[in-house]
Amino acid sequence: MEVFQTVSSLQAVLTNLSGSVGFVPTMGSLHQGHLSLIKKALEENTHLTISIFVNPTQFEDPTDFEKYPRSLEKDLSMIATIAPKALVFTPAVSEIYRNKITAGFYSFNGLDKRMEGNSRQGHFQGVAAVVERLFSIVNPDRAYFGEKDYQQLAIIRHIVVQKKLSLAIVSCPIVRDKSGLALSSRNARLSKHHLEQASLLFRSLKQARALYLDKDASTAQHHVNQLFSQAQEWTLDYFCIYDEITLREIDNKKTENVRGFIAAQVGEIRLIDNLSFSLI
Amino acid sequence: MEVFQTVSSLQAVLTNLSGSVGFVPTMGSLHQGHLSLIKKALEENTHLTISIFVNPTQFEDPTDFEKYPRSLEKDLSMIATIAPKALVFTPAVSEIYRNKITAGFYSFNGLDKRMEGNSRQGHFQGVAAVVERLFSIVNPDRAYFGEKDYQQLAIIRHIVVQKKLSLAIVSCPIVRDKSGLALSSRNARLSKHHLEQASLLFRSLKQARALYLDKDASTAQHHVNQLFSQAQEWTLDYFCIYDEITLREIDNKKTENVRGFIAAQVGEIRLIDNLSFSLI
Numbered sequence: 299m300e301v302f303q304t305v306s307s308l309q310a311v312l313t314n315l316s317g318s319v320g321f322v323p324t325m326g327s328l329h330q331g332h333l334s335l336i337k338k339a340l341e342e343n344t345h346l347t348i349s350i351f352v353n354p355t356q357f358e359d360p361t362d363f364e365k366y367p368r369s370l371e372k373d374l375s376m377i378a379t380i381a382p383k384a385l386v387f388t389p390a391v392s393e394i395y396r397n398k399i400t401a402g403f404y405s406f407n408g409l410d411k412r413m414e415g416n417s418r419q420g421h422f423q424g425v426a427a428v429v430e431r432l433f434s435i436v437n438p439d440r441a442y443f444g445e446k447d448y449q450q451l452a453i454i455r456h457i458v459v460q461k462k463l464s465l466a467i468v469s470c471p472i473v474r475d476k477s478g479l480a481l482s483s484r485n486a487r488l489s490k491h492h493l494e495q496a497s498l499l500f501r502s503l504k505q506a507r508a509l510y511l512d513k514d515a516s517t518a519q520h521h522v523n524q525l526f527s528q529a530q531e532w533t534l535d536y537f538c539i540y541d542e543i544t545l546r547e548i549d550n551k552k553t554e555n556v557r558g559f560i561a562a563q564v565g566e567i568r569l570i571d572n573l574s575f576s577l578i
Numbered sequence: 579m580e581v582f583q584t585v586s587s588l589q590a591v592l593t594n595l596s597g598s599v600g601f602v603p604t605m606g607s608l609h610q611g612h613l614s615l616i617k618k619a620l621e622e623n624t625h626l627t628i629s630i631f632v633n634p635t636q637f638e639d640p641t642d643f644e645k646y647p648r649s650l651e652k653d654l655s656m657i658a659t660i661a662p663k664a665l666v667f668t669p670a671v672s673e674i675y676r677n678k679i680t681a682g683f684y685s686f687n688g689l690d691k692r693m694e695g696n697s698r699q700g701h702f703q704g705v706a707a708v709v710e711r712l713f714s715i716v717n718p719d720r721a722y723f724g725e726k727d728y729q730q731l732a733i734i735r736h737i738v739v740q741k742k743l744s745l746a747i748v749s750c751p752i753v754r755d756k757s758g759l760a761l762s763s764r765n766a767r768l769s770k771h772h773l774e775q776a777s778l779l780f781r782s783l784k785q786a787r788a789l790y791l792d793k794d795a796s797t798a799q800h801h802v803n804q805l806f807s808q809a810q811e812w813t814l815d816y817f818c819i820y821d822e823i824t825l826r827e828i829d830n831k832k833t834e835n836v837r838g839f840i841a842a843q844v845g846e847i848r849l850i851d852n853l854s855f856s857l858i
Contacts, residue, residue, distance in 0.1 A: 316624055318598035318719050342744060344596055405834060407823060439598050439719045440744060455739055458746075459823055460835055464622060464720060466738075466746040543687060543739055554685060555740060 299378045301386045305435050308347075308387050312436065317344025321438030321465075323429065326350040327367045327483035328376050331473040335442040336381050338470055347436050348377060349387040351394060356424030367483055387436070394431055405460070409453050409545050413536055413559055414570070422453050429454055433463060440466040444473075446480050448559065448572045452545055472571070474500065480571045492564045498529055503558050503573040506537070510558070510575050514551065515539050518558070526562065535561035535568065539575060553577040579658045581666045585715050588627075588667050592716065597624025601718030601745075603709065606630040607647045607763035608656050611753040615722040616661050618750055627716050628657060629667040631674060636704030647763055667716070674711055685740070689733050689825050693816055693839055694850070702733050709734055713743060720746045724753075726760050728839065728852045732825055752851070754780065760851045772844045778809055783838050783853040786817065790838070790855050794831065795819045798838070806842065815841035815848065819855060833857040 302308035312319065320343030322335045339346050350373055357363035370388065377384055403423065409415075410422040433441065443451045455467050472480045478500035479485065479493075488496060502525050506518040519537060526534035541548050542557035554576045561570045582588035592599065600623030602615045619626050630653055637643035650668065657664055683703070689695075690702040713721065723731045735747050752760045758780035759765065759773075768776060782805050786798040799817060806814035821828050822837035834856045841850045 317596055318624075344598075407821070407835075439746070456823070459735055462749055464746050464748045466719070466744050468744045469742055541687070543736070555687075 299374070299382055299384050299386060301374065301388060303388055303390065304393055305389065308385065308435065311385060312347070315345050318439040319343060319345045319347060319436065321432075321436045321441045322346070322348045323432050323441065323443075324348065324350055324373075325352045325366065325483070326373050327369055327486070328373045329473075329481045329483065331444050331446060331481040333376070333380060334473050335444060335470050336377070336384075338468065339440065339442050340381055342440060342468070345385070346381055346383070347385045347387060347438065348381070349389070349432055349436070351387070351389055351428070351432070353394075353424060353428040354391055355395075355427055356421050358418055358420060367486060387432075394428065404457065406453055406456055409449070409456055412449075412540075412545060413538065413561065414447075414449050417535060417561075422450070425450055426453060426457055430457060430461065430463075433465060438465050440468050442468050442470060445469050445572065446472045446482065446570070448542070448557065449545060452543070478504075480569075482569065484567055484569065487567050489565060492531070492567065495529070495531065495564065496569060498525070498532065499560055499562060499569055499571040500573070502526070502537070503560055503571060506539075506558050507573055507575050510539060510556075511553070511577065515548070522560070531564055533563045535563060542574070542576075579654070579662055579664050579666060581654065581668060583668055583670065584673055585669065588665065588715065591665060592627070595625050598719040599623060599625045599627060599716065601712075601716045601721045602626070602628045603712050603721065603723075604628060604630055604653075605632045605646065605763070606653050607649055607766070608653045609753075609761045609763065611724050611726060611750075611761040613656065613660060614753050615724060615750050616657070616664075618748065619720065619722050620661055622720060622748070625665070626661055626663070627665045627667060627718065628661070629669070629712055629716070631667070631669055631708070631712070633674075633704060633708040634671055635675075635707055636701050638698055638700060647766060674708065684737065686733055686736060689729070689736055692729075692820075692825060693818065693841065694729050697815060697841075702730070705730055706733060706737055710737060710741065710743075713745060718745050720748050722748050722750060724751075725749050725852065726752045726762065726850070728822070728837065729825060732823070758784075760849075762849065764847055764849065767847050769845060772811070772847065775809070775811065775844065776849060778805065778812065779840055779842060779849055779851040780853070782806070782817070783840055783851060786819075786838050787853055787855050790819060790836075791833070791857065795828070802840070811844055813843045815843060822854070822856075 320339030352366050354363050404426045477497035479496045502522050506522050509518040522537040537560045539558050542555045556575045558575050559572045600619030632646050634643050684706045757777035759776045782802050786802050789798040802817040817840045819838050822835045836855045838855050839852045
């Protein structure tokens with residue numbers, strides 16, 4: 299494992315490689331979800347680059363950015379275990395944004411309007427800016443993203459098409475704990491009490507899926523609303539059933555490329571999850 | 579250059595390669611447009627595979643399939659000159675479709691409904707079937723397509739997302755002759771007289787672009803209609819200004835990711851072309 303802090307030192311090594319390069323961009327605080335991306339990237343490429351960079355432009359609130367969990371030493375030791383030949387890029391903010399910290403003005407064709415875009419204005423502009431910058435630094439053959447942040451994945455795919463970037467976006471399924479809770483760096487901030495309740499999101503999605511396929515979207519929606527109205531410590535932010543490519547309402551009873559999305563808050567922590575509602 | 583007729587012989591070589599594989603799928607009758615794809619693929623990858631396969635499932639009419647120009651020897655000698663290490667795959671129809679010649683039932687989310695989809699029902703189902711089959715055989719890191727067949731490109735990008743395929747789709751600009759005519763295997767079938775008039779498509783697009791950016795879409799549309807009503811041997815099939823990612827009507831005066839598309843018939847030959855109408 300080699301660790302690089304600067305663009306120039308990383309690129310000096312990257313330009314001399316032959317073969318394909320897989321890239322796993324992360325904000326650190328690695329968990330099994332990240333490791334599944336790293337394993338897939340190792341399988342599919344000759345070389346692997348992993349970035350650890352907490353990106354300021356995707357946080358609305360500077361305090362959130364500062365509070366975001368960081369565990370660089372632990373992250374590096376996890377990487378050393380499963381990917382001992384990885385090139386790890388841990389740049390300072392100034393290395394990524396040079397003189398000015400600004401996000402781009404991307405046109406997302408409506409993909410950023412709903413769900414996470416509703417409650418986190420500007421978030422996806424920041425994601426797009428950092429992802430495009432990292433792609434241009436690493437120039438990978440394939441970049442790996444988890445389906446946990448499904449809207450982010452859809453937006454990144456959109457940018458690749460819009461900007462005609464020459465890399466493949468590979469998505470990996472959500473990794474869950476035994477209770478069904480989707481792994482997330484934020485889970486560490488849940489109290490034991492709330493952690494025990496947090497499988498509610500996945501349970502809601504599974505029940506909604508069955509109702510959607512058996513009956514219809516409004517029956518599923520009604521059921522999820524009821525589940526959350528009975529869960530006193532929880533506030534449902536949204537539950538929606540969308541076309542998983544366009545992230546728009548579905549016209550009729552679609553049974554392929556349809557997906558349920560949910561966001562809810564418990565205590566001070568906001569969690570998100572999603573599940574394919576397709577038949578196959 | 580090595581030439582393979584069977585999936586098994588090609589794969590025996592492909593599985594032992596290390597490094598990235600670029601893939602240029604063609605129907606043969608290679609021209610400078612194909613060569614630009616091959617050159618880009620050579621630059622961006624360790625290895626290169628080129629397929630030459632006239633795909634029956636994308637022709638509506640069996641006679642069209644039989645009439646499609648074939649020039650395997652000339653194609654191979656062109657490839658040998660610019661890509662002497664290429665792996666060339668020239669399968670028989672039975673090798674690609676095994677027992678049955680059927681196209682898949684893909685959901686294209688409306689991308690196949692307009693323009694070429696209107697006049698060539700089932701065409702894109704056939705394109706999707708063969709492209710997915712070729713991708714699964716070659717398993718490339720990047721596949722290269724010309725912007726000449728822009729709707730095909732949009733549909734292939736859609737399939738990659740929908741099926742979560744792990745490759746990058748790279749598009750290359752249209753290559754034109756001195757008159758501005760977009761290169762196409764079909765141009766060989768134009769009479770000298772019609773060939774001299776064929777720059778009308780590109781000229782229309784350029785004038786429409788200027789009118790769109792100066793004034794609006796309907797002024798551009800009106801002008802193209804007029805140009806073709808004055809061109810006695812030509813029949814305009816469609817001219818449209820669409821969002822180049824969704825291939826749908828644009829809401830307002832868009833200046834990015836907008837593109838003009840045209841199809842027209844002269845004599846027995848139908849030609850298509852397109853041009854970015856974006857500001858930058």
